[in-house]
Amino acid sequence: MEFETITEGKCTMQYPKGNTVFYNPVQQFNRDISTLGIRAWSEIFQQHPKFQKKRAHNGENKPFIDILEALSASGLRAIRYAKEIPDVRRIVANDMSKGAVDAITRNVEYNDVSQIVQPNQADANKMMHLQTEKAHVIDLDPYGSAAPFIDAAVQNVRDGGLLLVTCTDLGVLAGNAYPEKCFAQYGGTTVHADACHESALRLVLNLVATSAARYGKAIEPLLCLSIDFYVRCFIRVRASPAMVKFNHCNTMVVYHCPACNAVTPQPLGRYIQRSNGSTKHNLAHGPVVKSDRCQHCDNLMHIAGPMWSGPLHNHEFIDKMLEIHKTLDPEVYGTLPRIEGMLTQAKSEIPDIPFYAAVPSLSHVIKAPCPPMKTFTSALFHLGYKVSETHQKRSCVKTDAPYEVMWDILRAWTELQGEGGKVKEGSPGARILSKPRILENVNFEDHPQAVEMEKVRKSKLVRFQMNPKENWGPKGRAH
Numbered sequence: 001m002e003f004e005t006i007t008e009g010k011c012t013m014q015y016p017k018g019n020t021v022f023y024n025p026v027q028q029f030n031r032d033i034s035t036l037g038i039r040a041w042s043e044i045f046q047q048h049p050k051f052q053k054k055r056a057h058n059g060e061n062k063p064f065i066d067i068l069e070a071l072s073a074s075g076l077r078a079i080r081y082a083k084e085i086p087d088v089r090r091i092v093a094n095d096m097s098k099g100a101v102d103a104i105t106r107n108v109e110y111n112d113v114s115q116i117v118q119p120n121q122a123d124a125n126k127m128m129h130l131q132t133e134k135a136h137v138i139d140l141d142p143y144g145s146a147a148p149f150i151d152a153a154v155q156n157v158r159d160g161g162l163l164l165v166t167c168t169d170l171g172v173l174a175g176n177a178y179p180e181k182c183f184a185q186y187g188g189t190t191v192h193a194d195a196c197h198e199s200a201l202r203l204v205l206n207l208v209a210t211s212a213a214r215y216g217k218a219i220e221p222l223l224c225l226s227i228d229f230y231v232r233c234f235i236r237v238r239a240s241p242a243m244v245k246f247n248h249c250n251t252m253v254v255y256h257c258p259a260c261n262a263v264t265p266q267p268l269g270r271y272i273q274r275s276n277g278s279t280k281h282n283l284a285h286g287p288v289v290k291s292d293r294c295q296h297c298d299n300l301m302h303i304a305g306p307m308w309s310g311p312l313h314n315h316e317f318i319d320k321m322l323e324i325h326k327t328l329d330p331e332v333y334g335t336l337p338r339i340e341g342m343l344t345q346a347k348s349e350i351p352d353i354p355f356y357a358a359v360p361s362l363s364h365v366i367k368a369p370c371p372p373m374k375t376f377t378s379a380l381f382h383l384g385y386k387v388s389e390t391h392q393k394r395s396c397v398k399t400d401a402p403y404e405v406m407w408d409i410l411r412a413w414t415e416l417q418g419e420g421g422k423v424k425e426g427s428p429g430a431r432i433l434s435k436p437r438i439l440e441n442v443n444f445e446d447h448p449q450a451v452e453m454e455k456v457r458k459s460k461l462v463r464f465q466m467n468p469k470e471n472w473g474p475k476g477r478a479h
Helices: 025-046 049-058 076-084 098-110 124-130 147-156 179-186 196-213 241-250 315-325 336-348 359-365 373-382 403-417 428-433 448-457
Strands: 003-008 011-016 065-069 088-095 117-121 135-140 157-167 217-227 230-239 251-256 263-267 269-273 279-283 302-308 396-399
Touching: 003 025, 011 076, 011 098, 025 049, 025 065, 025 076, 025 135, 025 157, 025 217, 025 230, 025 315, 025 336, 065 076, 076 088, 076 098, 076 117, 088 098, 098 117, 124 147, 135 147, 147 157, 147 196, 157 196, 179 196, 196 217, 196 230, 196 241, 196 251, 196 302, 217 241, 217 315, 217 336, 241 251, 241 269, 241 279, 315 336, 359 403, 359 428, 373 396, 373 403, 373 448, 403 428
Parallel strands: 065 088, 065 135, 088 117, 135 157
Antiparallel strands: 003 011, 157 230, 217 230, 251 263, 251 302, 269 279
16 A cells, blocks of 8 residues: 655654545644643643642652543544643544554554554544543544534543534534524524624533533633634533532523624523622523514514523633743744734633624625724724624624614714615615614724724734635545
């Protein structure tokens, strides 16, 4: 059999010519940032007093990290972890395909990591259920949805361990063609609006949270990214029945208007912090909307969810990743510029505001000229609202400003420009424009914070993938 070699990171792989084992070079960003993420988790994990006490008791610093790559395919990821992550004791590279396991075995020997990487042929769920020793890190990177593997994974990860989840089925998670399949796979339906990619992330997190809760475990999202054609989540899992109680406060359904893209989150729970430090959990109040019709354009609304409503990122984790990022060799890690851009943008996002609004889409609804981002965000800042951009999509803002304020800013901009607003009578845009102004004055002068955002936007930080080659994206299944 003839082989060809491919080098990625510190690993050189031998592949039979042809698509006999699944390999996607476009996923190098996924593998690079995963390596960085596990290193960041490891350094934070080792600072925990419980770990330091155990290490002091043992009196030696031995490798300790056990990693399970449940769906290993070619084994590239597992071998890279073995060669690039310090303190790794054992990595199980599992796949149910004999051809894949043969390739893993060959490349483990070729890269001289057989003392760390153990090839294994088994059904992923069966193997995780039968494991007697739990893993510190479990990586799920399937072809399609990770949903079938989540329950076994949350049972098999150690307390304080890291669960990495990839889902590539964004046609289900972020589209509107298969609501029944989305509900069957993830226990909720997606927001089919501008923020559909954030909705995808929140559906995956809700699935992991509800699965973990059955076993008295709670999740803490550390970094959740929408990347190209997939989502990637870094999730810390803790054995804490007390934290599980907050799941209902971190869960919501969403009212969203398909005509004007307005979204209104409806929490499913709330809690009260008593003066003595105890917590009282209560049912949520609702509904948060006045009727089944959008208050802005009078169109019938849709309901999405349930989905995760809590934060998507942890700043301590991102800071640690950026710290390690500075030490990495760009010759080894080819996607470092984009990693820095994505992490920087993710860190800047407002943590307690679900979803984002696309300014061009809002302008299109009322057929108005789209204001520059600096102009639109300046108006929001002058009114005292919080504003950030998002890593997920260009020309979008996260803000605590209600939609009626954003519509009024766009009405004021249209009047200032003296054009636009040419909408059909009875259309959603016409109904929005017919409403009276609620803001006396809208200040479009440059705001210092908006100017700073503009500097970041025009900097050399890389956030979005440029097409690396023709017909790139999800590849076919291995055969």
